[in-house]
Amino acid sequence: MQIQVRLYATFRIGRFNEQTRDYPPGTRISKVLEDLEIDESLIGTAFIDFKYATLDRELHEGARLGIFPKVGGG
Amino acid sequence: MHKILRINMSDLSVKTEEVPVAWAGYGGRALTSTIVAAEVPPTCHPLGPNNKLVFAPGLLTGTVASNSGRLSVGSKSPLTGGIKESNAGGTSAQIIAKLGIKALIIEGLPADDKWRGIYIDKDGARIEEETELIGMGNFAAVQVLNNRISKSAGVIILGPAGEMKMLTSNISVKDPDSHLRSHGRGGLGAVMGSKKIKFIAIDPTGAQPMKIADPVKFKAAGMAFTKFLLNHPVSGQGLKTYGTDILVNVLNEAGGLPTHNFTTGQSLNAESISGETMYANIIKREGKPSHGCHPGCVIQCSQVYNDAEGKYLTSGFEYETIWALGANADVKDLDQIAKADYIMDDLGLDSIETSVMFGVAMEAGVLHWGDGTEIIRILKDEIGKGTPLGRVLGAGTGAVGRAYGVTRVPVVKNQAIPAYDPRSVKGIGITYATTPMGADHTAGYTIATNILGVGGHVDPLKKEGQIDLSRNLQIATAAVDSTGMCLFIAFPVLDDAACLQALIDLINARYGIALTGDDVVGLGKYVLKTEHQFNLDAGFTNKDDRLPEFFTLERLAPHNAIWDFTGPEIDTFWNF
Numbered sequence: 001m002q003i004q005v006r007l008y009a010t011f012r013i014g015r016f017n018e019q020t021r022d023y024p025p026g027t028r029i030s031k032v033l034e035d036l037e038i039d040e041s042l043i044g045t046a047f048i049d050f051k052y053a054t055l056d057r058e059l060h061e062g063a064r065l066g067i068f069p070k071v072g073g074g
Numbered sequence: 075m076h077k078i079l080r081i082n083m084s085d086l087s088v089k090t091e092e093v094p095v096a097w098a099g100y101g102g103r104a105l106t107s108t109i110v111a112a113e114v115p116p117t118c119h120p121l122g123p124n125n126k127l128v129f130a131p132g133l134l135t136g137t138v139a140s141n142s143g144r145l146s147v148g149s150k151s152p153l154t155g156g157i158k159e160s161n162a163g164g165t166s167a168q169i170i171a172k173l174g175i176k177a178l179i180i181e182g183l184p185a186d187d188k189w190r191g192i193y194i195d196k197d198g199a200r201i202e203e204e205t206e207l208i209g210m211g212n213f214a215a216v217q218v219l220n221n222r223i224s225k226s227a228g229v230i231i232l233g234p235a236g237e238m239k240m241l242t243s244n245i246s247v248k249d250p251d252s253h254l255r256s257h258g259r260g261g262l263g264a265v266m267g268s269k270k271i272k273f274i275a276i277d278p279t280g281a282q283p284m285k286i287a288d289p290v291k292f293k294a295a296g297m298a299f300t301k302f303l304l305n306h307p308v309s310g311q312g313l314k315t316y317g318t319d320i321l322v323n324v325l326n327e328a329g330g331l332p333t334h335n336f337t338t339g340q341s342l343n344a345e346s347i348s349g350e351t352m353y354a355n356i357i358k359r360e361g362k363p364s365h366g367c368h369p370g371c372v373i374q375c376s377q378v379y380n381d382a383e384g385k386y387l388t389s390g391f392e393y394e395t396i397w398a399l400g401a402n403a404d405v406k407d408l409d410q411i412a413k414a415d416y417i418m419d420d421l422g423l424d425s426i427e428t429s430v431m432f433g434v435a436m437e438a439g440v441l442h443w444g445d446g447t448e449i450i451r452i453l454k455d456e457i458g459k460g461t462p463l464g465r466v467l468g469a470g471t472g473a474v475g476r477a478y479g480v481t482r483v484p485v486v487k488n489q490a491i492p493a494y495d496p497r498s499v500k501g502i503g504i505t506y507a508t509t510p511m512g513a514d515h516t517a518g519y520t521i522a523t524n525i526l527g528v529g530g531h532v533d534p535l536k537k538e539g540q541i542d543l544s545r546n547l548q549i550a551t552a553a554v555d556s557t558g559m560c561l562f563i564a565f566p567v568l569d570d571a572a573c574l575q576a577l578i579d580l581i582n583a584r585y586g587i588a589l590t591g592d593d594v595v596g597l598g599k600y601v602l603k604t605e606h607q608f609n610l611d612a613g614f615t616n617k618d619d620r621l622p623e624f625f626t627l628e629r630l631a632p633h634n635a636i637w638d639f640t641g642p643e644i645d646t647f648w649n650f
Contacts, residue, residue, distance in 0.1 A: 074318060
């Protein structure tokens with residue numbers, strides 16, 4: 001299935017800003033992180049289709065996945 | 075020795091008073107709100123003789139504790155009609171504290187039409203007529219005062235907007251580079267303008283190190299506290315790289331970035347105005363990605379942002395300003411937003427109130443959506459010069475909505491709503507509705523837990539848990555605002571109870587007392603209740619703790635979200 005992956009902040013360094021990537025059905029966010037060599041401990045927030053998602057969540061065909069390191073502001 | 079410095083503009087007198095016992099345990103916001111509640115009649119006209127302007131450093135300000143250099147100013151706000159505390163960095167708070175001044179109270183109105191400056195030094199204060207700086211922008215005025223007094227002097231200054239008593243006007247404070255930080259919200263510049271005070275300069279000569287009751291414990295707690303700040307990914311790394319503007323992409327991804335005057339939750343401009351773009355520009359143009367607003371800051375969320383030629387454009391370039399002009403008013407070009415930010419700093423304008431106002435003015439047809447060139451012209455030639463149009467726009471978001479018959483006017487208690495849409499981040503909606511300050515994100519920053527995963531997670535799209543979250547954060551924030559600490563220490567505090575303990579240990583070692591966590595919570599509750607009571611006595615009711623109607627009528631993409639808290643539900647906020 002096609003997943004639109006968007007990376008932010010330091011996760012972009014040496015990777016990409018936005019890419020459509022192919023994964024088998026049932027793939028979880030944690031598997032995508034492994035594939036991108038992003039340590040789970042660095043994750044601040046992940047969003048599937050603009051909604052907060054825990055890393056064990058399964059992706060679906062055409063999903064948009066946004067991944068942020070721990071950042072903040074205000 | 076701690077003292078209260080009381081300056082009366084009616085008879086131009088300066089008095090030094092002992093600190094009343096009842097005020098001894100307060101600093102920062104707790105002290106300004108206590109004094110305003112005690113001495114300002116809640117129904118007075120904010121620009122009349124009975125309002126006061128109260129400055130107070132926090133409980134830890136002046137010590138070497140990291141990030142403790144914030145200054146609070148309190149008053150009755152001419153924008154909201156309620157009580158206001160606004161805090162800022164800069165160098166003044168630490169000097170005021172080291173001169174032994176616990177609070178500076180300015181009262182009365184001058185009988186004549188003259189502008190004055192206030193000079194504070196180790197011996198007290200004097201009031202002198204000022205002519206040279208009147209009408210001058212903040213950046214130039216600070217340079218004149220540096221030359222007149224010394225570069226190390228603290229400066230609290232009123233820009234041209236404040237001289238004109240605009241409700242969008244702020245009070246600015248000189249930072250370590252002689253640039254500016256702002257007591258932004260609530261139009262307190264107009265109060266300073268009503269008293270015809272152009273500046274307060276503080277001479278650091280003779281300033282003494284703070285007395286510490288238990289230096290050994292203080293040092294240990296200070297080292298532990300600093301370590302918590304540096305080791306937390308947000309306060310230790312994220313903020314000093316991308317600044318607060320990192321939030322553009324975060325809120326856009328969460329569908330909570332108010333766009334085109336709060337009509338949708340995502341902006342096509344997000345990437346071009348994002349923290350990532352800002353950081354890339356800063357590196358390319360040899361600016362500074364990290365910068366502290368006061369000495370002793372280890373978080374360094376500020377920055378110096380240059381133009382394409384490498385020339386200084388602005389600093390302290392914040393998410394709120396960038397969001398309001400970039401997403402909410404559709405301006406694509408980050409450099410144009412930076413120019414507008416500089417002009418707002420120079421004129422002494424709250425860059426939230428003013429920038430949100432532009433979204434409403436665009437909806438009204440005063441200027442075209444996304445027209446950054448026209449925003450810059452209006453700032454300089456209309457607001458800056460006080461033309462009739464400039465006066466209307468300078469009266470703020472609510473006033474512009476009323477003047478032009480706009481119904482989508484994002485204000486609570488007449489103060490502009492900041493950069494998080496309450497329909498898709500419901501916790502912050504409770505904060506906007508209930509804080510005595512008028513719509514203010516910092517009063518109870520639920521974004522941490524709703525969106526950023528700091529301090530746990532409460533689903534931003536559901537109602538469950540939001541009132542408790544906002545209440546707990548508002549109580550904690552009222553306490554933090556009383557310490558003189560930067561609010562960004564909340565990121566490690568929310569994630570680790572030991573960091574909060576280190577903060578309490580610092581206060582205890584400083585004063586030789588034994589506060590517990592419960593005492594700190596008690597302080598926060600006291601502050602909120604004191605402020606709430608002032609507002610009730612000023613004529614506010616629970617019906618003022620509501621969001622504008624359009625949030626209940628118009629759904630927000632991409633989540634199709636609506637504001638669905640009932641009035642009685644919101645009112646349970648005050649059950650504590």
